[in-house]
Amino acid sequence: MISRRLLPLIAVLPAAAPLAASVAAAEASRPLVDPGFAIERMDLSVAPGTDFARFAAGKWYETTQIPADKSRWGGFDELREQNWAALREIVEETAAQPAAAGSVPQKVGDFYASAMDTARINALGLKPIEADLAAIADAKDKEALFHQVAQMHLRIGSPFLGLAFFPDQKQSDVYGFYLFQGGLSLPSKEYYFSEKFARERWEFVGHVAKMLELAGEPRAAAFQQAETVFALEKALAENAKLPVELRDRLANYNKMTIDAAASAYAGLPLKQLVQELGVPATVRDVIVGQPKFFEGLSKELQARSLDELKVYTRWQLLRAAAPLLSEPLEAESFRFYGTVLNGTPQQEPRWQRATKAVDGAIGEALGQLYVEKRFPPAARARMMELIENVKAVMRDRLAQLEWMTEPTRQKALEKFSRFRAMIGYPAKWRDYSSVEIKRDDYFGNAARAAYFNSRRVIDRLGRKVDKDEWGMTPPTVNAYFSSVTNQIVFPAGILQPPFFDVRMDDAVNYGAIAAVIGHEITHGFDDQGRRSDADGNLVDWWTPEDEARFKERAQMLVAQYNSYEALPGLHVNGQLTLGENIADLGGVSIAFEALQRSLRGQPTPPKIDGFTAEQRFFISWAQQWRTQFRDDALRLQVARDPHAPGNIRAFGPLVNFQPFYDAFAVKEGDRMWRSPAQRAKIW
Template sequence: MRSILLLGAALLVVAAAPAKPTYGDYGFDAAGMDRSVTPGNDWGRFANGKYLDDLVIPDDRSNYGMFTKLRDLSQERTRGLVEAAAATNAPAGTEGRKIGDYYASFMDAATIEKKGLAPLQPRLDAIAAIGDRAKLAATLGDFNREGIDAPVNLRLRQDLKNPDIYSVYIGQGGLGMPDRDYYLDTKNPKFAEVRTKYQAYVTQLLSLAGVPDAAAKAKMVYDLEAKLAAVQWSRVERRQVDKTYNPVATAELAAKDPGLDWTAFLTAAGVASQPRIIVTNPSAIAGTAKLVGDEPLDAWQAYLTFHTLDRWAPLLPAKFVDAKFAFSGTVLSGQPVNQERWKRGVDATSDALGEAVGKLYVAKYFAPEAKAKADALVKNIIAAMDARLGALTWMDPATKVEARAKLAVFTPKIGYPSKWRDYAKLDIVRGDALGNAERAERFEYQRDLDKLGKPIDRSEWGMTPMTVNAYANPTWNEVVFPAAILQPPFFDPNADPAVNYGGIGAVIGHEISHHFDDQGRKYDKRGTLADWWTAQDIARFKVLTDKVVAQYAAYQPLPGLHINGELTLGENMADLAGINVAYDAYHKSLNGKPAPVIDGMTGDQRFFLGFAQIWRQKYRDAALLQQTTTDPHTAGFLRPNVARNLDAWYAAFGAKPGETLYLSPEDRIKVW
């Protein structure tokens, strides 16, 4: 760029100063390093220690770092968009009017207080009137329409073995705490403490709703959930995608899994006409169905009442909001203070009308130039992944050909959808906060029901453009990067390329590699669940994945609390692949020229620092316990350690034998 100044008769052309990166002099915040630490002893601290020391987690957050900082920015930007919509008297029925009315209704705390429990009372009365198992089953089926996590959780999605059609899936669900381990783990005293506080929360919510004998009813709820937890699959078992595909003829469900009135359940859920259902957790569904048939109706009524109150508490008067936050926010995540109402309103509006809001977000905050640069970076990473697949020594040649063919038909989606979702059938009424939220849930559920029997629409997105995240979808053989993640420190058009490749490049490589990890490899190039690897490939691959499991299982996010290497295997492998592929792509981008030295840092050093920087994250202990128990991702502050498997990292930072993170060359894990 340049500016032109007219001084008298002379024309003076002045070159504008080059735009500076957001972080530091070249895209990395060097002031956040702790150079007193030896990289080989604590690489994450060397790269990020001072930043983490100075970082104070905001009171309304359970953790904070680079991801959450960008989420704050996205939330602030979205606030401006929805508040403008709320202040503008757009024509009735338009998306702008719906966005504004939804947000204004959520923000109208006075009206919500005045209405009290009245908006929810018809549902609570219907639960109290349940008199038989058929009505119980129908209510459980309707929970799925309502967006309430049901004991039998029903979803519509692409058929894993016939990717050209949509199918109905059912699986386990319905727990009020984050995972079955919160009920079943008797060794960790932290879980025992949470169990006690959970029962107190159930009692409190029932009491606020005027339910008689609230403490006794709360015990019924907890005991019932503990029985549900006892029959459920662990998160490690649920990762095995081939074991979660179990088609059953709809007519055979009653005999196969007795106890639940399947006709009533499926009719209420809107799928009774489907000839077959795919069961994801067969023994869990069988056990749950038996509990529906065996446990007392009044226990189930207490359960349904509590879960209805818990689901809609954020749209009820303050005493319900505060009660839910005290457990879900403070007990489970250690978060001292609930987010301001506007933040919750922005998130609620984005959940209900995500792509309508996203359309506004993209128009204002995602320039075409940013998309073009991101598109080019993705192509470079895909090319680097292809080269790595071609060079594999442990994969049979024929399998390697198929792997590269799968990559060749890959679809990257960048920024925002090619066509936007239609919200014409969603009714939003200003002043009806709870009704708006319920109608939004039912609208999305019906939108899925309407897909049955129709061609797959592969243009759809599973995230909004305002989302700071990314995902891989193996059934569509795609990776998706919303606009909001394509910002510093992940991607900065003014940063040194090494930092961008270490940041967003590694994230892109991470998502691409999911299609070849221990579960993604089970899908072929059409997205079909199929065996296309040889037995020898699988055996050699398992030797490598076992090393990944063992390496991560040695990490302790909290004293005595180890990473579950099996649960986090896919994400840890993706980190390993992502950083390797991005490193290759960075060097290819140099076109054979040496990288410049900047501020005393070589290109390789800047690459690894750029990678480490995106994982600057600090957690409260309760949040870290929940993350380690339930999340397939390793805690952020440990993720930079994957670099210890790359020879280039040793060359860049001089890690040597005797240092904590040092691995001998033969112990460095090389998968892709």
């Protein structure tokens, strides 16, 4: 997926984080090689049955401050910072050395150099988007304006709606054409209506006005236009779905012919958009994610004047382009999206923003250089071994599950037998040879890379799905499960400490990376993943009785997480986070059993740091989820993110799991205690 930082919102996959010699001393002071387990993080004055997250990492919470350029800080973030430092070394070395024209090193090095050339970027000011601004201003009618809207979707922004080109969820062997709700500048629908986000709305209008003023509008006119932008976006948000509603895959899949959609949403020039985007003529259907949103969008496009639509489109252009333009625009963009919405006091250093831009635009080119330096073949072999150990447990669980009937069980086992694991990096690298990268053209580089990616995903519509394609770049500190390709994917970036640490005992690695493996496997059977069959198609393969039993068990997790407060009075949304909570519960449980199997027939492992293997497993899990948030960032996460905050994930699944109680002698009356009848058990 292409983020706001990197131009158009055209999704490519459904889904589902050492230093250079020139690093400043302040940055060099950050610890960059972090172990998978550290007793120094623990607060042994806290009983594990009272507050397990504090027991496992209380000293870390007491002594750790969020860096000024971050909205949160935790185990994932520490590894990401380590990774960005390694990538910095790669891009700086690459940019400093001569390279053959058109080669991967030339493209990576010149892209980075162009992003670091702030003198040129500042001197250009608005010049990189002058032609786009003029095209919007000169549009004589709505048809002419939508010509520009289509061009923006291809390379610089996503006004009015979202577009996606990924496997058809009900015909997963071919790529489908999707329309999604979009065109909103605030994080979710709630931000336009809820009283708790009144400050953010007020700040948003001021931000839009400031951006328009920086683009040359007189102050009074800029504020008037900002009100126009907000009014239009609020009208669109009226018919948008909440994040929790967007998780329902069936409800957000509505396939129809392009002709039928064009008729149903007559105010949206869909056929023009299809033609301008270059959608192949053989494509007859479109999958509409949120029909009510498009009904509302159609009415707004008919009711609003051309001038109002121009104001909104101009704003969306500025919003998308700002991170690539001169310092005043970039700084104002960060002030709102970084500081107002996330509470982050200052921007990341320029080198980090530049490196992220390279990764976002030509990530598999950068990934090639990263893998050469940072991912030894032995890591892949060890990872495959762990995956097979974890899969063996899940296979047995499915075969023996007491609440599932035989017809559903057989289909579940068939699906599981077709799981594929992808580790480290793709088997075939993406070919960027057609993307022109110039050392003196940062904006142009980003726009051309975005256009390349847009063309790549549009041109493949109607073709067979390439199941070897990756949805994350190799340096990414994360992992994912793809429901339509039935794959679990682990980029090289996450296969290092603290998640995968060869210095540590098996208990620590099973509590970290093996639990992550179990988490991703379980996603294939969470509340949404379970709806896909062995071929990745969105079909109902459950008996009504088994579905009812699953939902009853899942509802226990919903109620459990609803009870947790992220901040005083701010509760986690158990329904929004259900899929991740199911995956956490399954991941911990499966990984623990895999550890126990690996220890069978072996002498009892000695205590390390005073803790048994079982205890170190659970402490390892909790330590990897240690996280500090700024309050604004935490509110934003709770409002729209399907993941519970890390400090809650540290203990949330454990209190449902009897071996946790046994390992730490947690008893009735302890805060961590849940009665056996309250403990969720699904997989």
